[in-house]
Structure formats: structure tokens, C-alpha cells
Amino acid sequence: MDFARAENTSRRYLDLILEANKRTNLTRITSREEAEILHLEDSWVGLPEINRAPAGRYGDLGSGGGFPGVPIALATGRETVLVDSVKKKMAIVDSALDELGIGEQVSTYRGRIEELALSQPQSFSVLTARALARLGALLELASPLLVKGGVLVCYKAQLSEEELKEARCVESMLGMRLISIREVMLSDGETKRTIVAFEKVGKSLVKLPRRIGAAQRNPLKPQK
């Protein structure tokens, strides 16, 4: 799909989500103008890093209303899985995908990321995560899902030195390696994004996934 078509279909998707949002809470953003920037433009900010990943399946972790997953799926044409444990959200996303006729390319997984890692290990070439967890937890959740050479692209609103340091302390233990950090200002002139990309370079030294919720609630500490 060319980018103009991807943009057009993404806008139709956004309309369906904003309409559904009047009945079910999918996103806190209700204005169309704001959503254009914070959902569509923001989703595409990670494209340069995503396009550098090897060919293959793409997954959006903690996808919620389908962002950045759906605009990225449309822009890249990759087979896509949107992962979220809240079944009600995924049911709405599924019906929007069906309405747009893109349900074959883009599917949903209604469950925990940790469960997906058990049933479909090492099956994704690229993953994204926006507003899901701290970087260290994202590395832990993504590592068992990625093929070697696969890339995790994290969308961060605020990235502190401390959060980056925590992630860097556990990256090699999880078989991951930082490859890039890029700061972007969105067109509203006030929303800053930091795109942080990690590559899967080897096996995790820790058995993954740990029990449900552990990555987010009980972060790994570097091994002595």
C-alpha cells in the first residue's frame, strides 16, 4: 500500500475508534485534531526504526485502541498482531479492522504479552510499545517474542536518565542491545517523543517469560 492510501485508511480507522470511544473508553483523546497528531502522526514517528528491522511479522504490545499498531501496519504492509489483555478493547479494534477490510493483514491477540511469548516464541521481526511500561520491562517482555536480529521500538513521552540506565543494566542479560535513541517534536510544537530502539542479539540468560505481571511489577536487577 502506498503511503497516501495508508494515511487515508488510518484516518478512517481513527474515525471508527473515536466513534466507539463515545461508548467505551479506548483513548483519553476525544478531539479529532488532537487525535490526528497524537495518534496518527505520533504512530508514524517510529517508521525509520521499524523499516530498518528485518522482513517479517510485526507486533504492537499493549496496543489499546490500536496505536501505533494500525497506522504502522498500514504504512509497512507487514503481517501484524495487536496485543492487549483487555478483551473489550480488542473486540472493538477487531470490528474496526473488519469494517476496513484489513482483518487478514492485521489481527488481534486478546491476552497477556507473557502468554503470547509462551505460545509464539521468537516469531516477530519487529515490535512496538507506546505507553506500556518502563524500558527495562519492555526489554523483558519483548525479548522472548523477537527473532534474532529483530527490533523493539519504544515510544517514550518522557525518558529519564535513570530509566535508560536501568534498561542498559539489564539489556545484555536479556539478549538485547541498544541501537538508537532519537528525539522528535510533533507538529503541535509541544509534544516530544523519544524513540528508543533495541536489537535482539542473543539468548536471554534469564528464563523468559517470568510469571504474569513480574516484568512490570518486579523489574529484573542486573546479575552480580
Ligand SMILES: C[S@@+](CC[C@H](N)C(=O)[O-])C[C@H]1O[C@@H](n2cnc3c(N)ncnc32)[C@H](O)[C@@H]1O
Ligand atoms: C496506556 S495503554 C496504551 C495503549 C496504546 N499503546 C497507546 O499508546 O494508545 C496500555 C495498554 O497496555 C495493556 N497492557 C498492559 N500490560 C499488558 C500485558 N502484560 N499484556 C497485554 N496487555 C497489556 C493495557 O491493557 C492497556 O490497554
